[in-house]
Amino acid sequence: MLSKKKNELIKPHIHSQFFHNLSNYFATQTIEIITPQAFMQFFRNTEKLNQLTPEDRTEIFRTVLLGSSDLTKDLLNEILRDYSVEHLEVIDCKSC
Known part of the structure; x- marks a missing residue:
């Protein structure tokens, strides 16, 4: 797993139930x-x-993508639709 610092490896939570189940x-x-x-x-x-x-699922969701280029407006809006989140929408903001 990579941290936000470029190419710096970090160890997952050793006591995570997710890794226990996977093992x-x-x-x-x-x-x-x-x-x-x-x-x-x-x-x-x-x-x-x-x-x-739920914590395992959140951990997977937050760490599975490789980097910022994987996060797109279309992907995020698709996820919102998949989870029936109708009160949020991702918009482009080029000047932000």
């Missing part, structure tokens, strides 16, 4: 190396996903 999942799958496909398989498993705490 348990992979341990039961007898996977020696976690591939991107196996990692995504965990998140596409509704039963496993439902074991994540």
Whole structure:
């Protein structure tokens, strides 16, 4: 995981339930190396996903994107629509 400082690695919260659940999942799958496909398989498993705490979900949401170029007006508005947030809208502000 990268911090806001360029290329500075930071350690995730070691006691996070998310990492505990993820470790348990992979341990039961007898996977020696976690591939991107196996990692995504965990998140596409509704039963496993439902074991994540709200804090885990927030942690994933806040850290999964690589950087500021991933955050676009369209993406943010799409997320707002996906979550039925009708009282907010992202606008462009070129002069801000």
